[in-house]
Amino acid sequence: MEALLQSIEKKVRPLIGQGNVADYIPALAEVDPNQFGIAIYSNDGTLYQAGQADTEFSIQSISKVFSLTLAIKHYGESMWQRVGREPSGNPFNSLVQLEYEAGVPRNPFINAGALVVSDMNQSRFASPHYAMREFIRRLADNPHIQSDKVVSDSEYEFRARNASMAYLMKAFGNFDNDVEDVLHSYFDNCAVRMNCIDLAKAFSFLANKGFSQHSNEQILSPRETTQINGLLATSGLYDEAGNFAYRVGLPGKSGVGGGIIAIVPNQFSVCVWSPELNKSGNSLAGMAALEALSESIGWSVFG
Numbered sequence: 001m002e003a004l005l006q007s008i009e010k011k012v013r014p015l016i017g018q019g020n021v022a023d024y025i026p027a028l029a030e031v032d033p034n035q036f037g038i039a040i041y042s043n044d045g046t047l048y049q050a051g052q053a054d055t056e057f058s059i060q061s062i063s064k065v066f067s068l069t070l071a072i073k074h075y076g077e078s079m080w081q082r083v084g085r086e087p088s089g090n091p092f093n094s095l096v097q098l099e100y101e102a103g104v105p106r107n108p109f110i111n112a113g114a115l116v117v118s119d120m121n122q123s124r125f126a127s128p129h130y131a132m133r134e135f136i137r138r139l140a141d142n143p144h145i146q147s148d149k150v151v152s153d154s155e156y157e158f159r160a161r162n163a164s165m166a167y168l169m170k171a172f173g174n175f176d177n178d179v180e181d182v183l184h185s186y187f188d189n190c191a192v193r194m195n196c197i198d199l200a201k202a203f204s205f206l207a208n209k210g211f212s213q214h215s216n217e218q219i220l221s222p223r224e225t226t227q228i229n230g231l232l233a234t235s236g237l238y239d240e241a242g243n244f245a246y247r248v249g250l251p252g253k254s255g256v257g258g259g260i261i262a263i264v265p266n267q268f269s270v271c272v273w274s275p276e277l278n279k280s281g282n283s284l285a286g287m288a289a290l291e292a293l294s295e296s297i298g299w300s301v302f303g
């Protein structure tokens with residue numbers, strides 16, 4: 001497996017230079033684009049890696065999967081009254097559908113949906129970001145995971161767009177807590193720094209019927225696990241979810257830090273990272289690496 005990962009790294013590295021690193025906040029615009037890492041964690045506990053698999057990066061929207069998991073654990077089915085389960089077909093930070101759909105976001109993986117999920121977690125925990133950070137540390141078996149204050153402060157400074165979505169949802173009655181408090185928790189979660197190994201380990205429960213070997217806990221039921229994987233397959237890559245299904249064929253979630261996680265149900269959890277993004281905000285080399293890997297091993301769930 002590691003020889004395959006190294007050959008894929010060699011194949012996709014030349015793509016670096018054809019995309020752009022996220023530049024909506026200065027703290028992310030400064031990231032060195034010339035980086036690539038990949039890690040795969042198997043259900044039997046084997047870790048495979050290549051490139052800069054132990055270099056930390058900003059997990060950004062990948063955090064939306066952790067927040068959703070925490071919310072489902074508490075609210076169960078009732079949470080779907082406040083957020084939908086349909087692909088949006090629009091960019092991750094779009095507001096257009098909110099007005100037509102009475103402040104109910106299309107799915108939990110676009111910003112509007114993740115803000116509602118963060119609002120639910122805000123109602124439940126006294127310190128929502130600390131609850132989330134403890135949860136992530138347990139899942140990744142790494143007590144050193146932290147949020148980057150420079151990134152979260154910068155997100156807050158440039159919050160206008162996320163704040164508009166949250167206030168619009170509040171106007172529709174789909175937001176319970178103080179918007180600014182929820183924005184702080186949401187940005188602290190996005191600014192968590194992890195490496196590919198941490199993320200492959202942390203998401204292994206989604207490949208393992210909801211059971212985490214690292215925390216030795218049943219995180220979600222097997223049914224809830226298939227449901228989250230279904231949502232990741234249909235909405236995990238924003239307006240490129242269809243293209244990801246076509247090219248890779250796995251449940252996945254991307255973030256504008258350049259990370260993508262993918263789940264091979266009942267077998268592996270994968271994390272790939274390279275900071276340059278395509279125009280949908282997904283890692284350019286990361287997508288290509290997952291496509292090559294999925295094709296060589298025959299991983300597509302649609303096979």
Ligand code: GLN
Pocket residue numbers: 059060061062092093111155162190254255256257281
């Ligand atoms: N922090 C980013 C935002 O809210 C997360 C977006 C992303 O990774 N797609 O805009």
